[in-house]
Amino acid sequence: MKYVLMFVETEQFAQDLEAMDEAGREAAFEAVGRWFAEHADKITHHTHLHPVHTATTVRLDGGAEPIVTDGPFIEGKEVVSGFAEIEVADLDEALALARSWPACPIVEIRPAS
Amino acid sequence: MGEQEAHEALARVVREHAGRLAACLMSLLGDFSAAEDLVQDAIETALERWPVEGVPERPDAWLLVVARRRGLDVLRRESTYRAKLARLQWPLPAEPDERLRLVFTCCHPALSRGAQIALTLRVVCGLSTAQIAAAFLVPETTVAQRITRAKKKITEAGIPYRIPAGRELPERLGEVLMVVYLLFNEGYLSSTAERAQARDLVDDAEWLAALLSNLLPKEPEAAGLLALIRLHRARGAARFDAEGRLVLLGGQDRTRWDRRAIEDATALLMRTARTHRRPGPYQLQAAIVACHAEAERFEDTDWHQIVVLYDLLLALVPSPVTRLHRAIALRHARGPEAALAELEQLGGALERYPLLHATRAELLRDLGRHAEAYQADVRALELTANPAQQALLEERLRWE
Numbered sequence: 001m002k003y004v005l006m007f008v009e010t011e012q013f014a015q016d017l018e019a020m021d022e023a024g025r026e027a028a029f030e031a032v033g034r035w036f037a038e039h040a041d042k043i044t045h046h047t048h049l050h051p052v053h054t055a056t057t058v059r060l061d062g063g064a065e066p067i068v069t070d071g072p073f074i075e076g077k078e079v080v081s082g083f084a085e086i087e088v089a090d091l092d093e094a095l096a097l098a099r100s101w102p103a104c105p106i107v108e109i110r111p112a113s
Numbered sequence: 114m115g116e117q118e119a120h121e122a123l124a125r126v127v128r129e130h131a132g133r134l135a136a137c138l139m140s141l142l143g144d145f146s147a148a149e150d151l152v153q154d155a156i157e158t159a160l161e162r163w164p165v166e167g168v169p170e171r172p173d174a175w176l177l178v179v180a181r182r183r184g185l186d187v188l189r190r191e192s193t194y195r196a197k198l199a200r201l202q203w204p205l206p207a208e209p210d211e212r213l214r215l216v217f218t219c220c221h222p223a224l225s226r227g228a229q230i231a232l233t234l235r236v237v238c239g240l241s242t243a244q245i246a247a248a249f250l251v252p253e254t255t256v257a258q259r260i261t262r263a264k265k266k267i268t269e270a271g272i273p274y275r276i277p278a279g280r281e282l283p284e285r286l287g288e289v290l291m292v293v294y295l296l297f298n299e300g301y302l303s304s305t306a307e308r309a310q311a312r313d314l315v316d317d318a319e320w321l322a323a324l325l326s327n328l329l330p331k332e333p334e335a336a337g338l339l340a341l342i343r344l345h346r347a348r349g350a351a352r353f354d355a356e357g358r359l360v361l362l363g364g365q366d367r368t369r370w371d372r373r374a375i376e377d378a379t380a381l382l383m384r385t386a387r388t389h390r391r392p393g394p395y396q397l398q399a400a401i402v403a404c405h406a407e408a409e410r411f412e413d414t415d416w417h418q419i420v421v422l423y424d425l426l427l428a429l430v431p432s433p434v435t436r437l438h439r440a441i442a443l444r445h446a447r448g449p450e451a452a453l454a455e456l457e458q459l460g461g462a463l464e465r466y467p468l469l470h471a472t473r474a475e476l477l478r479d480l481g482r483h484a485e486a487y488q489a490d491v492r493a494l495e496l497t498a499n500p501a502q503q504a505l506l507e508e509r510l511r512w513e
Contacts, residue, residue: 001271090273091223092281111270 003094008106009081031102046084130173131239136211146264155180174203220289228263333389337396340382344402347374359501375406397426416446433462449479467497
């Protein structure tokens with residue numbers, strides 16, 4: 001089955017990352033790199049999103065003209081920071097992958113097609 | 114046979130066969146939702162007809178035939194289903210018992226607690242949607258929706274039909290035992306109004322715990338939960354007086370306890386502890402209840418031993434509710450002052466918990482602080498929705 005793992009950052013996580021020294025940050029990135037390498041046979045695609053302050057939102061439901069605004073579609077303390085598309089047997093395998101994720105503290109799993 | 118006994122006999126028969134049939138259909142069809150629908154149809158037909166026609170000699174064969182016929186009917190366009198259903202023959206193979214896979218699927222952590230409970234009752238115990246709704250005092254449509262949504266999630270999110278192995282097992286078993294434990298609690302002392310005791314759920318919980326401890330002989334906590342449920346039930350008759358009011362442990366007529374059942378459950382607990390030497394929360398809770406059950410009079414209770422068991426339990430699972438119960442034991446082991454000091458530390462975490470205030474009231478009364486005790490009883494009464502507990506507290510307020 002195909003699933004998408006959505007990696008979700010919290011404000012606290014972003015602050016912790018900010019507070020790290022160069023070596024700490026490098027170690028954190030390396031852990032993520034290792035995770036992708038270890039599970040390369042199951043990951044079919046992945047994307048890392050740039051920080052939320054770079055986001056632009058277009059709303060098409062407002063009337064005749066689409067409304068363009070600065071920022072994400074929903075303001076919140078938790079923001080999606082990346083995706084990985086995986087191909088595994090079932091939800092238990094997807095859960096095992098998500099549990100071993102070494103970075104941001106929330107992962108949402110959705111079946112996809 | 115009275116109506117109640119006939120009802121219980123019917124429940125027993127359905128419980129014995131529904132899960133097996135569901136597991137068998139699931140293996141054949143590979144479709145949880147379709148398998149479950151067929152069994153539910155067969156059960157509903159049985160619940161309509163058996164009370165009128167009598168329980169058939171071979172109830173499992175009867176259910177199988179109805180489920181198969183229904184399957185051929187609704188799934189007639191799918192030729193592969195037809196071929197698979199044709200292989201469904203009586204008697205179903207007794208081994209391996211695939212019901213364990215059913216239980217783990219129903220109690221998968223990706224399902225909400227409410228869905229886990231409703232699914233387990235329906236799929237494994239064979240309750241109808243109407244029976245579940247009646248037991249939890251919710252509209253039937255709510256239960257039906259919850260089950261439909263859960264079955265959809267199982268299929269669409271790819272929740273597997275398997276028994277977790279290795280490192281996964283302890284955690285997943287914990288989830289299953291929690292569902293059974295909640296079911297038992299709901300039945301034993303319902304938190305909802307109108308009826309103080311719902312016997313059916315307690316039967317189902319005990320039956321599930323027995324099934325799990327049979328199918329998972331290497332897991333002592335399953336046997337621990339079974340012993341816990343049996344020890345509570347052995348004292349069930351003394352928990353209510355003739356008017357249906359709750360009687361607390363100290364005031365219970367211990368001659369009405371089922372001594373034989375207490376001995377059996379205690380023996381099961383000892384055997385489990387000796388064989389595995391892996392104490393866990395359910396074994397420890399059962400040991401605490403056994404301590405109470407073994408005392409012939411309230412004054413004979415070994416409170417020091419109970420405090421020690423609570424300490425062990427708290428080391429495994431820290432919880433403010435457990436600390437409250439430990440404080441109650443402490444009152445008898447070391448006196449009301451020690452217990453009250455313990456309670457005052459807990460106040461914040463359990464502010465909305467009626468037993469905290471009811472216990473505080475008793476301790477304050479012990480210490481002669483009657484005005485404060487009265488206030489604590491009033492607060493406890495405000496917070497409880499259980500009619501038996503309410504009656505007990507109201508009586509205490511009248512006597513002040």
